Amino acid sequence: MMAKYEKQITHAIANTVESLLKACERNTWALVRDVFECNTEKAISEFSDAAASFELHSSEIDTKFQHLREFARNLLEMKAREEADAGRVLKRMMDRSKQVLYNYENSMSWYKSETNLDEIERKALSKSLRILSIMAAIRYDEMPDQIENVLYSSLMDRIVLNPSLQKTPMEAVLDPLALDTWEEVSQNSTTLLKPEDCESLWMTFIEEIKPMVTDVKSCQDARKKTRSYAAVAAGVAATGVAAVVAGPAVVVNVGIAVFRRAIMRM
Known part of the structure; x- marks a missing residue:
């Protein structure tokens, strides 16, 4: 029965x-x-x-x-x-950051002004950090906890300021992520990822996301160069140099040609 x-x-x-x-x-x-x-x-x-x-x-x-x-x-x-398996959580964090970064990238074009990429990167990291905080413990009741705040102050701010920054001896002693359990959580909560587990996962995540961020930065740099070429081409056209502009692609090509000639003279 x-x-x-x-x-x-x-x-x-x-x-x-x-x-x-x-x-x-x-x-x-x-x-x-x-x-x-x-x-x-x-x-x-x-x-x-x-x-x-x-x-x-x-x-x-x-x-x-x-x-x-x-x-x-x-x-x-x-x-x-x-x-809460480490591999699954890491994949989820990567996917969430990838979604933010690629949504930004897909919204950009050669003629659209750029958003501060540091802000986009921080947004992507924040969303991934939230996944880590959600999976850190089972919340069986509505009691609020400080897990997300602890992770943010201990990991996010430190990474953004200086990824290679080492903890001082005093910081190591006071580090809330050096503990085996989460403080200030409900007694009904069940830990899934210890503070030290979260720190380890975050550091792995930061290393694995670097190529993705580098790709987005490279695309942004390429767009900036394209705009520079287009500006040169527009200037050349304004001074009477022959250039038939049939669309953005032609402007860019003319700009590139002028830019190359300028480089050759240097």
Whole structure:
């Protein structure tokens, strides 16, 4: 009889929780709690109705209720630990930064003014850091915690200011990421990634994202050069040099030719 309701809970919770954790949005744990609580209580309610036809003592029914709650909680923790695997979290962080950087890149063109790339890079890193903070612990209740703030101040600010900056002895002693557990979190929270695990993952992420950032910077530099060539071509055309401008591509080609001649004279 219990197997039926365990199967019902598994079917209702497992895939949905997995999808929510893969999405890793700011409200992830609130949505996970809703799925967990609603489907657990639904299974318990249906079991209670079915148990009415059996001669069971109230204590026995309460024990089975507790069993279903523990089964659902263990299922949730199992799925969360699967999704908190370092490789999966790292891939999610990379994908989120890639999305931000490539969305920026795809929105650019040779004639459009550039956005400060440092701001775009910081936005990409922030979104990836949020994934790390979300996957650091299971939030079984609505109590706020400081995990994201701790990670941001310990990792994000330090990386942006100077990636190679070494901690002073005092900073090492006071470093909240040197601890085995998260401070100021609810007693109902369950740690998935220790502070030191998060730091290690972040450093790996920073190294792996460097080529992606370099590519975007190279494209930005290329666009700036294109604009420079176009400006030269426009100046040449304005002084009466023969140039038939049939579109942006022709302007760029004329600019490049003039630029090359200027270089040869140097």
